[in-house]
Amino acid sequence: MLNKNFSPKNQSAFSARFEAQKIAFGPVVFQCVHYAWKRGMLQALSDAGQSGLSVAELSATKCWTDYALKVVLETCLSAGVVYLQDGNYVLDKTGYCILTDKITQINFDFNQDVCYEGLAKLAESLDKEQPIGLNVLGPWPTIYEGLSELPEPAKASWFAFDHHYSDTSFPTILADIFATAPKHVMDIGANTGKFSCAALAYNSAVQLHLVDLPIQLAVAEKSLQDAGVRERAHLHPTDLLNAEQPLKSGMDVIWMSQFLSCFSEAVIATILQRAVAALGPKGQLIIMDTFWDRQRYDIASYCLINTSPYFTSMASGNSKIYESTDYIRLAELAGLELLTVRDDIGYCHSLLRFGVASA
Known part of the structure; x- marks a missing residue:
């Protein structure tokens, strides 16, 4: 413990x-x-x-x-x-x-422009497990439907926060993604397509399957076109809150980065179950996320723990920054087994690699 x-x-x-x-x-x-x-x-x-x-x-x-x-x-x-x-x-x-200090400034702007006013509704958000504070930015049920329409300066501050943490990690993990020579990689929670563009540039033969809400895939598609890699990318508009929507099967690797923290444990369980069904023979699931229990320094744990109220008031109402043991437990329930863990990626990321558990 x-x-x-x-x-x-x-x-x-x-x-x-x-x-x-x-x-x-x-x-x-x-x-x-x-x-x-x-x-x-x-x-x-x-x-x-x-x-x-x-x-x-x-x-x-x-x-x-x-x-x-x-x-x-x-x-x-x-x-x-x-x-x-x-x-x-x-x-x-x-x-x-x-x-x-850039990361201090990004955290300041994120909390001021995205979170501050809405956090006044934290108590109601916690009681109802709904992002009640989000209405100060827009009328969406969660922030993810409205990312491309957020008012400024909230939009710029949100993407600066999201990308600054993830972008420092992408260059160091592409070798991990392609360690098993996958031909089909699925990027669940593709967002603006940054990872997919990087992966397609890294490997000239891979086929990338992007899964996200339609409005986000429209943004990702433009990124793919601008990068000149659209022909090897396949878009799969999906509402992952709908447990009845399956994922395309036959994947060698399924990738999720800073994604599952957007959902409750109950929804994470359904996503992992569908991921298992979408994996091909010997396929693997790789999750990169920011776990507060796997940080070397208290300053990182502090920042991550105190990002969770944003998820409550502004993002989804029922998600958070999780402990790594939460993901591992839910993955095992879905029929996966933990193969490897790599920490100290970028600012504060860890990489969990799972395979389908033996019968």
Whole structure:
């Protein structure tokens, strides 16, 4: 059983109470730091170097009022984003990270533009297991039907978040996909077609079968055409929430990347059952996903765990970032057996390879 503890050992009651206040005021801190970053306060302090700037000096630029500067920078001070030195505000290491670290910026934008307003409906979403918060972005039953129609800046922030995590992994896993020399590979949850394009470019003989909702396959088809690989791609419009819709059979490899986390355990079970039926002789199922229980560093586990409420309020209402043992258990129930596991792919991915269990 996994043992995990994010609290310092021997934490005092006073320290615990301080941590509790950080949680209570978390939304306030987020918005103030976001303002300081987006409106250029942090950049101005970075440009000033170790000497920093006073409120009067910042106000003289006419970019912010004294009032706005004091409210925002005092919150940034409390969060360790800046520090005070001889009356001047100086950018601290956390503030520098916000200014320069791409993944931090992507996480900020995703939570602000996609999640923040809808998370106010988290309690109702949890109670009903429906993405009640999604209505702030559009009228779809889940976010997946509306990805190509999301309003800006939510659309750009969603795709930046999704692609930044997956794109760092694709270059290192293509050899895994083709290790058994498959002729027919199925990409379930093809999304924009990025993986399919990469796989078709990697192997000039493979036939790629893309499975997703019609609206997503339309986006993927354009990607395939632009990449000049459309002739070896086969589109299979499928609503995977419909357990009665089978998958095309005879597949040598079925691939799923950051896909099953979009569904409840009950739906995952039906998808895995259909995947087993679609595999040809000696076919394999390969799943790449972000499992919070398989992370080397607590920072990765923290980010993944706290992505789950997005799935609740905004995406589907009943999915999450899972533990790897959840997938393995559901795969075994579907008639699969775990063959290999590879961790530390890209930022935080793991690769699970399954074969059909022996009778």
